[in-house]
Amino acid sequence: MTRPRRRADAERSIARIVAAAREALSADPDATVDDIAKAAGVGRMTLYGHFRTRPELVEAAIADALRSGEETLGGLDLSGDAHDALTRLLESSWSLVSESAALLVAAQKVLPEGRVRELHAGAADRMEELIRRGQRQGVFRTDLPTAWLVxxxxxxxxxAAEEIRAGRLKTAEAAGVVTATISSMLEA
Amino acid sequence: MTRPRRRADAERSIARIVAAAREALSADPDATVDDIAKAAGVGRMTLYGHFRTRPELVEAAIADALRSGEETLGGLDLSGDAHDALTRLLESSWSLVSESAALLVAAQKVLPEGRVRELHAGAADRMEELIRRGQRQGVFRTDLPTAWLVxxxxxxxxxAAEEIRAGRLKTAEAAGVVTATISSMLEA
DNA sequence: CTGAACTCGTACATGAGAGTACGAATTAAG
DNA sequence: CTTAATTCGTACTCTCATGTACGAGTTCAG
Known part of the structure; x- marks a missing residue:
């Protein structure tokens, strides 16, 4: 981790590239390295100077998306009634998932089996903890494996994100529909 | 539709190719035309004699899978209590979905947007009809769009198919878990 | 049996995207 | 200011799968 300190312009380039990768891959999971470089307003060679391979770039992009998601979700107050907490958590999770669905697909395609899951562990743990608490409170069902419920x-x-993408579900309805569906799936 | 009659050996080749395509694509959605030809025990050129492009071949494979699925599901008795009928339908659907999950992915990748859905309409209609009946009986919820429930x-x-593939759900448990989950999602 | 349909190997053309090589022009850092 | 880091274009190599072209054998149909 003690690498020769990076120059400020390099930091800037990297930030722009990661941001562009998130956007481009969220729009099209098959976006080319070249597409991303263009979107970042940077030469393809510059990009390769920072990310040796496309998978490395994809990983950086999804890691960044998850990190910023963590910030949002980490700030939530999930105490109190499990049902209400679930509603709050879903409300916030929903938009994050919806935005980065395609990026996730991109990651699944090029990262080694299980890698995405590792990166995603934080979010999964949060949901799992909430479900377990709801189970202890007698609000959520206990007849199925918790891991499966998560x-x-x-x-x-x-x-739901896919339904929206395909135009079969209106964005405005989505949050409510998702919450209602998941609630009745989880509740005892 | 009045094409020059096909010879018996051609029919046989086509049947073997489609069967091989179903198998190969179900194991790996990115299976090559060459892989499939090999699996069918047929030259790649022979294959191209019957299917001009890979997408055409993929479509034939999934159409065949759906057709044979239709046969199974079409024979089910879905009358009587909607809850029980749902259990029966899921029990049968489950293995079909599980077997052909990867094939479906392959189709999604190469067929034009919406094509898979068209081909899949029969199965979707059957489920939708059952859900509507259950709603009329007061057994299933009516607070969400039926299309979304389907x-x-x-x-x-x-x-669930993916969970099994990843080894996080045991095949033996799957049917029960799936049925319990979906039932509570649908029931009023 | 005879012609048309079919099989299938080899070889080739195409196209796309990843990653490399090289070197000149800039630009930040101390 | 001076040096090392960084940018970035051009051009190239590699790999891989698709689809085409040609042609010689093989097998079915009537």
Whole structure:
């Protein structure tokens, strides 16, 4: 971790590249290295100077998206009634998932099996903890593996994002629909 | 539709190719035309004699899978209590989805937007009809768009298939878990 | 049996995207 | 100011899968 200190312009380039990668890959998970460099307003060679391979770049992009998501979700107050806490958590998670759905697809494609899950562990843990608390409170069901419930929530969130993308669900409705669906799936 | 009659050996080749395509693409959605030809025990050129492009081949494969799925599901008795009918339908749908999940991914990748959905219409209609009946019976919820419920069921089925593939859910448990999850999502 | 349909190997053309090589022009840092 | 880091264009190599072209054998149909 003690690398030769980077110059300010390099930092700036890297930041622009990562931001551009997030945007470009969120619009099209197959976006080319060249596409991303163009979007960042930077030469392709400059990009390769900072990220040796496309997968490395994709990982940086999704890591950044998750990190900024953590900031949002980390600030939430999830105490009190589990049902209400779930609503709050879903409300915030929803927009994050929706924005970065395609980026996630890109990552799944090029990162080694399981890597995405590792990076995503923080978010999953938060949801799992909430579900366990709800179970202790007798609000959530206990007849199914908790890990499955956590993942089922993910699948429904991503499904809803896909429905919106395909124009079969209105953005305005989405949050309510998602919350209602997931609540009744989890509650005892 | 009045094409010059095909010879028996051609029919046989086509059947083997489609079967091989279903298998190969179900194992790996990125299977090459060459992979499939090899799996079919047929020269790549023979394959191209029957399917001009890879997408055409993929479409034939998924169409065949759906057709054979239709046969299974079409024979089900879905009358009577909607809850029980749902259980029966899921029980049968489950294995079909699980087997062909990767094939579906392959189709999504190369067929034009919406094409997969068209081909899949039969299965979706069956589920939708059942849900509507359950709603009339007062067994299923009516507070969310029916189309969304139908799709949510799909997402959970595919999610469960993915969990199995990743080794996070045991095959033996799957059917029960899926049924319990979906039931509580749909019921009033 | 005979012609048309079919099989299938080899070879080639195409296209796209990843990553490398080289070197000149800039620009930040101390 | 001076040096090392950084930018960035051009041009190239590599790899890989798709699809085409040609042609010689093989097999079915009537």
């Amino acid at each position: 993942n089922a929530v993910q699948y429904l969130l991503h499904g | 799709n949510a069921v799909q997402y959970l089925l595919h999610g």
